[in-house]
Amino acid sequence: MSGVTLGIDPGEFVLLLGPSGSGKSTLARCFTGLVPHSVPGELKGTIKVCGRDVTETSQTELATRVGLVFQDPSLQFVTSTVATEIAFGLENLRVQPAEISERIATALDDVGLSGFETRQIDTLSGGEKQRLAVACQLAMEPDILVVDEPTANLDPQGTEAVYGLLRELARDESRTTVLIEHECESLLDAVDRTVVLDRDGRLLVEGTPQTVFAEHPEQLRREGVWIPAVTRLALKLRASGDWPDATTLPVTVNQTVDAVSDLLTEQPSERTRFDSRPAGAAEPDPSGGSTTSPALDIRGLDARYGPDEASDPVLKDVDLAVPEGSFLALVGPNGAGKSTLAKHCVGVCSPPPETVFVGGHDLTALPSREISRYVGYVFQNPEDQFLTDTVRDELAYGLRQLDFGAGEIERRVDRTLERFDLTEYADRNPFTLSHGEKRRLSVATMLVVGQDVLVVDEPTYGQDRANTDALMRTLSELHESGRTVVVLTHDMRIVAEHADTVAVLVDGEIQFHGTPADLFDDRETLSAAALSRPPLAELADHLPVFSGPATPKRCYKYCTGGRMDPISRDQNATAPDSGEERPDQAKRYPDQERRRPDYGEER
CATH class of the missing domain: 3.40.50.300 (P-loop containing nucleotide triphosphate hydrolases)
Known part of the structure; x- marks a missing residue:
């Protein structure tokens, strides 16, 4: 200090x-x-x-x-x-x-x-x-x-x-x-x-909270400090001229409901229906409508710790198919078995034969070193997966185990260091990095190989808003490039804004598998799984004829009578919530194009 x-x-x-x-x-x-x-x-x-x-x-x-x-x-x-x-x-x-x-x-x-x-x-x-x-x-x-x-x-x-x-x-x-x-x-x-x-x-x-968040958004954003979701929505509306009060901004859902209600009263005719789907269209299919083999397929998986058959099972007859190219959020209360399920999916724990399939391959039929060609796993605690004395060697470790050539290893490592803003730390010991840097390195070590499936356990654990947003941008890019991403999380904002499907695990059993919007409407499952709805979902309950996922862009579009969020038109435009250019923090990972990231030659 x-x-x-x-x-x-x-x-x-x-x-x-x-x-x-x-x-x-x-x-x-x-x-x-x-x-x-x-x-x-x-x-x-x-x-x-x-x-x-x-x-x-x-x-x-x-x-x-x-x-x-x-x-x-x-x-x-x-x-x-x-x-x-x-x-x-x-x-x-x-x-x-x-x-x-x-x-x-x-x-x-x-x-x-x-x-x-x-x-x-x-x-x-x-x-x-x-x-x-x-x-x-x-x-x-x-x-x-x-x-x-x-x-x-x-x-x-x-x-x-x-x-x-x-x-x-x-x-x-x-x-x-x-x-x-x-x-x-x-x-x-x-x-x-x-x-x-x-x-x-x-x-x-x-x-006061209202003074800090409503009057100093530019300073907070530059420092990567969290701003309430409803305040960020109001800032966008104010920048586009749609917020009813030029000075007062909300920090709670109730404050937002009061202000937005006045806004909707002024422009009621433009909102006869608000839904991202055409009227009469079918509900989205949580399987993604894919007819190909799932990227990750779990069939009747049981698991318990210890050899005693009388011990309580941690996982009970779990069936879960994750389509290729999907972004699945796996959620549930503490102790539900989420990490245990993830470890069985990546071979850290050995599943019974013919219960876990990755890329169509029975996991138990693959040699341990071959599993890492198909699926990567990022631990909740980054230090649990570090094996070497430098950041560069940490990135190279998996490639060496898979017999990549020296030239290819060097090329992939250099590109990954640059992509994850770790070049200046290449010769540092991984254990001396900050928590955010350790998390970036833990993700980078999995992506350098180029697996088609990535499983990430609690990516936001111990992260500030800037590091969380940077990491989620990277995971979203991977998803948009065609990879399959599975995230274990307690953060309902991630579920609402990034996942296309969500599975709920309670007491070792899958209780729900569907879209985030359907989950947030299922209060019984939310209660059983110790989950809560994100603030924008609570706000959407008070918006007439609002349906579908309550994401920031959709809430903005609703409140402006269906107009496009200015951020979505031009990612390089100035941010409407501050009037200033986006901070360098928002450009931490420079490759923002919607394509498969090039980590090296195709396998």
């Missing part, structure tokens, strides 16, 4: 945003005294918490003032049961046993975990673990609660549960709450102030 001057008032609920590496977590550690007491480095200026200078205050005393909840709650658990975990911090503060029992009961009630006292922590869901981590801090009765990306590992309903808890805590005006997130659309109406750091760790903007 550099030159940050910031004051937070008692009882405020502050949202801290910024791109990856901007210093958000470092700032959180400054609040708790981890910086400078435990984390080495140079500290200039002053940090005061509740009037106390953190450099002159012990961490023990600061622990009674500030509670910090980490992104991964498992990193801060030190005992085995819920009650003993909450008691641990209190015992270190020398709280009397009788009072400890009272505080445990109160904290669990505050987070909705009453009755969980004797539960083993390793049996809790991801959302329950996050709530327990919050309870551990609340029990110590801090004046300030700092929560660092609490929803990064959660499914949509787990996310909403944590946000609901934070909303309730925010009503207690005696406690200050600081939430660090990459985005949190559904919680903005509870936030008092939004603070944004830039890439260099400087304070970019601060103010």
Whole structure:
């Protein structure tokens, strides 16, 4: 961080945003005294918490003032049961046993975990673990609660549960709450102030959510900071002269509904029907209408961990055909079996014979090294797939295993380094890259071979908006060039804006396979799968005669009486939401033509 001057008032609920590496977590550690007491480095200026200078205050005393909840709650658990975990911090503060029992009961009630006292922590869901981590801090009765990306590992309903808890805590005006997130659309109406750091760790903007997002879109876009979907829609409408209020822009769905309702009242005659399909046309076929063999075909797949036949199956008679050239989103709650299914599809886990077919080949009949010719797999954690000491060698590794010639390897590696903006890091150790750079490298290592099927596990995990958008542009280009893309995700925006089909996995079984629009209309399946609808889908419910997928372009077209989104007419035109040219970040991957990317000679 550099030159940050910031004051937070008692009882405020502050949202801290910024791109990856901007210093958000470092700032959180400054609040708790981890910086400078435990984390080495140079500290200039002053940090005061509740009037106390953190450099002159012990961490023990600061622990009674500030509670910090980490992104991964498992990193801060030190005992085995819920009650003993909450008691641990209190015992270190020398709280009397009788009072400890009272505080445990109160904290669990505050987070909705009453009755969980004797539960083993390793049996809790991801959302329950996050709530327990919050309870551990609340029990110590801090004046300030700092929560660092609490929803990064959660499914949509787990996310909403944590946000609901934070909303309730925010009503207690005696406690200050600081939430660090990459985005949190559904919680903005509870936030008092939004603070944004830039890439260099400087304070970019601060103010109410409406002030920050509606008045500073250009600065946020340049830094790759998330802007709410409804605000981005309103910015486009304002740029084209279709927004009813030149100054006020929405940050929530309800605010947008009120404004758009006025807009539609002014121009009702142009919207007798809004649908991307002609009237009477058939619903889209989730199979893509393809008569060729599926790129990925799963037939009656069962899977369990361990040799014991009595153990519970992780996958149960899974049937799923993924057409060639499709973009499939595989979604479902935490623990549904998504990653297990993906690992069976790429040979990381061995499926039974004649249950998984790639490009028409039974996966079990292919030698391990040959599987990688047909399908690539990008792990959720990029570090899990790194095998060498440099970025260049990492890209070359798979090609060498497949006996490509030295000249061809060099050509493919150089082109891939350039395509993924990794040339300057060619000689760096992959483990020293930033998280966004590691994710780009993990995708690049799979694409350099040129497989026809790519399976990507949680591509947006731990990514800021800029890195997410850049990666999704790359995956969309691959899809448009004819490759088959399968993405495992909790991000419903990806499902709505990129996928042409979606499969829902619940308790190891396929519960739904169809279009994103049909899924968002199926509230029973959404509830069973712990999924939530994206904001634009919620907005579309309030738009008369709107049907089909609620994507940004279609919502814009609807609100302008069917006119074309100016961005779609000319990708090189200025962006209508800012009036400025698109930032360099939007051009991270320069090859934007709709063709099959050339990673080398055809196999």
